[in-house]
Amino acid sequence: MEHVIEMLNITKEFPGVKANDNVTLQIKRGEIHALLGENGAGKSTLMSILFGLYQPDNGIIKVNGETVKISNPNDANDLGIGMVHQHFKLVHNFTVAENIVLGQEETKKGLLHLDEAIEKILYLSNRYKLKVNPNSYIQDISVGMQQRVEILKMLYRDAEILIFDEPTAVLTPQEIEELMKIMKEFAAEGKSIILITHKLNEIKNVADRCTVLRKGRGIGTVNVDDVSLETMAEMMVGRKVTFKVNKKAPRMGDEVFRVENLYLQSANSERMQLNNINFNVRRGEIVCIAGIEGNGQTELIKTITGLTPHKKGKLFLEGKEITHYSIRKKTMAGIGHIPEDRHKHGLVLDYNLAENLILQTYFEPQFQKFGFLKFSSIYTNARALIEEYDIRCGKGPYSIVRSMSGGNQQKAIIAREMDREPDLLIAVQPTRGLDVGAIEYIHKQLLSHRDNGKAVLLVSLELDEVMNVSDRILVMYEGELVANVLPEETNENELGLYMAGSKRGEVHVS
Amino acid sequence: MLAKFIHFITRTENRISVSSSVLAIISGLLFGLIIMIITNPLESIPAFFTIIFSGFTDIGRVLEIATPIILTGLSVGFAFKTGLFNIGAAGQLMVGAIAAIYVGVEWTFLPSSIHWLIALLAAGVAGAFWGAIPGFLKAYRNVHEVVATIMMNYIGLYFVSYMVEYRLYDLENARSLTVKESAIIPYYGLDKLFGRGDVNFGFIISLISVLIIFIILSKTTFGYQLKAVGYNKDASKYAGINEKNGIVLAMVISGLLAGLAGATIFLTGVSGRHLETTEVLVSEGFDGIPVALIGLSHPFGILFSALFIGLLEQGGFYMQGFNFAPEIIDIITSSIIYFSALVILFKGFIVKLYKKNNMKDVKG
Missing domain, CATH: 3.40.50.300 (P-loop containing nucleotide triphosphate hydrolases)
Structure with a gap:
């Protein structure tokens, strides 16, 4: 049983657009797998299918070698698949703990009981050095911290497969570095990570393998260490890309x-x-x-x-x-x-x-x-x-x-x-x-x-x-x-x- | 004209709008039918057809009922387009009504040929003023317009009662004085054209208003600014649009339309309608809300939904021929109206359905 997730020959067509055309994605246990592609290449559609938001027209999904049908996000949760969306889904005037248990609240005599949840959150937070205070309100904490709350949400639900959708778009360089560290730690523990991104440097930094999509089609899966940035960029956009900005010397005036x-x-x-x-x-x-x-x-x-x-x-x-x-x-x-x-x-x-x-x-x-x-x-x-x-x-x-x-x-x-x-x-x-x-x-x-x-x-x-x-x-x-x-x-x-x-x-x- | 209409219908977003309005009206009618079956099962089916179709034999009445609610519907719909929820059409209408009656009673020095027109304009100005106040409060003091307009409704109502009692009191009949005949909106032969009912020039004014509002919203820079403010206040500010001015002006126009509605109600008939000292906020003011909702704030949609409600109310009048308590008839007609106003719900549903079948813009 080599792959935790296999999405085989997935096709999803919307009228006029083939969002995914015979795409195959295989994720190994304990790897960080990047999903690379330009805007509109079909990354989000593919992940929405894995997360149960869309049904594929063709193709099968296997989790731990068994064919499964994921008809909604709850199914995905039950299979241990968690996702951090690009735009966080948090209630701003709730505390961190309240957000994390939302949907899985423990009650005692009909009243909300948070003590055990807070304990579990603190344990997870310390274990992965997330430094999240379960009692802070979402509106008071930074964007980077909010993202960690989303991560905790997945961990709290015992997710084994973590999907990150463009996680660094809103982060500062320092926060990005910390996030990368956290991801590596997860992978070392045997969790599998799918990283949706179009930033090549990030892939080079953390990912083990990378699957490239272009206009809905799978272009290929590569070992990140074996290829250069330029090759990945070329696979993504379908032509040579220059990274150095071609700049003439400035002619400054008044x-x-x-x-x-x-x-x-x-x-x-x-x-x-x-x-x-x-x-x-x-x-x-x-x-x-x-x-x-x-x-x-x-x-x-x-x-x-x-x-x-x-x-x-x-x-x-x-x-x-x-x-x-x-x-x-x-x-x-x-x-x-x-x-x-x-x-x-x-x-x-x-x-x-x-x-x-x-x-x-x-x-x-x-x-x-x-x-x-x-x-x-x-x-x-x-x-x-x-x-x-x-x-x-x-x-x-x-x-x-x-x-x-x-x-x-x-x-x-x-x-x-x-x-x-x-x-x-x-x-x-x-x-x-x-x-x-x-x-x-x-x-x-x-x-x-x-x-x-x-x-x-x-x-x-x-x-x-x-x-x-x-x-x-x-x-x-x-x-x-x-x-x-x-x-x-x-x-x-x-x-x-x-x-x-x-x-x-x-x-x-x- | 027909080609243009077909083009209008075949554009996706319009098709969605029209079909959701129609669906909402049908479900409203079915809901009404259920109430009828519960309250009077034997006569429910004939009564149901009566309420829908009998209005067609009485077009004059239907147009008379529709005239003010076209205007209040426009009032609410226009404010909607600018992102404002004007619940104050009722109050603006009342203030417009008292202004019209005041001019109709007191300003006898006016030549009789324009007396009614001045009374009508006075109603518009008074309504505009009443709309401007919550507009200012919203724009410059960030007071929510829903709260402000509700308050203004009651202030307007008691102001009207005061005016009737102390300025325009008809002691014998315990109501407002009768306006001069020259202040009644003229018929110009419309009453003969449409038969029974008091269809007068007020109906033409409401049609003209529909057209003017349509032109403002879709053809002018002014409408472009107002809609931009309604859709996205921050982007409007970024673009250098004075969003505060826009809010005030939108409320002024909204109030003006409601004020005109007041004149069309009270300056109609042989001697006009009278304001009682125990007057309540007239229902035409609030009817503007469902009218605007069913019409999805589009001027033409508002025209059609106001006519629909006119038809329904006249149909309700004929339902009295069956064995229904008058209160039940009121409940049925208003249930149909308000159920139909759930059109937004249906729009969401249809958009979803449409997207499922015909996804155009897929994000990758």
């Missing part, structure tokens, strides 16, 4: 944007969220703000764009003070903004693509006359942008944005923001949660914007991205800028020290 003595006080405490921020961005330059999540990057961008009002400090665009401009006036003055949360801020998901592409400009004469929308030019505009930025969507400009893939949603935002040719383009984690192909594309776009003599302000948590794309790096720590360095004069190690607050550099407006 200052485009300047922040002077910016402060922001947190709404409900004395703490300063932004503390005396000073920096500038020049034409033809990509300035990157690096830092661990939650050190004020979000607040800084929201303050600059006007989403959060502030009292102290000044902003200049092209030498003109724009501190107290409205959001629309700032946009029109020449600021483009690719927001951090594309679903919350960047898009109206229930509008179609064409309507989303005019979100900031619908009132311009190009798109309206006497208050009536000019639909023909709105759709012409959309078609042109779809063509130019290679946005892929089922119904063209009429596609409802909610139904588009994450990568194409992001492309839509980029198309909209770059098409206005803003003097300053602010991009906040523009590649978060995207696959290699999309990341490559977005980096190219940022560079071409800079090469056109515009300024780019990039906020990123990924050190690779920071080092590869930027012309100058600012590091943020606890609401302050603690370093202003050039990528060729630093390394990831030094940046890590700045980001952790254990080193400070000289910061002055250059």
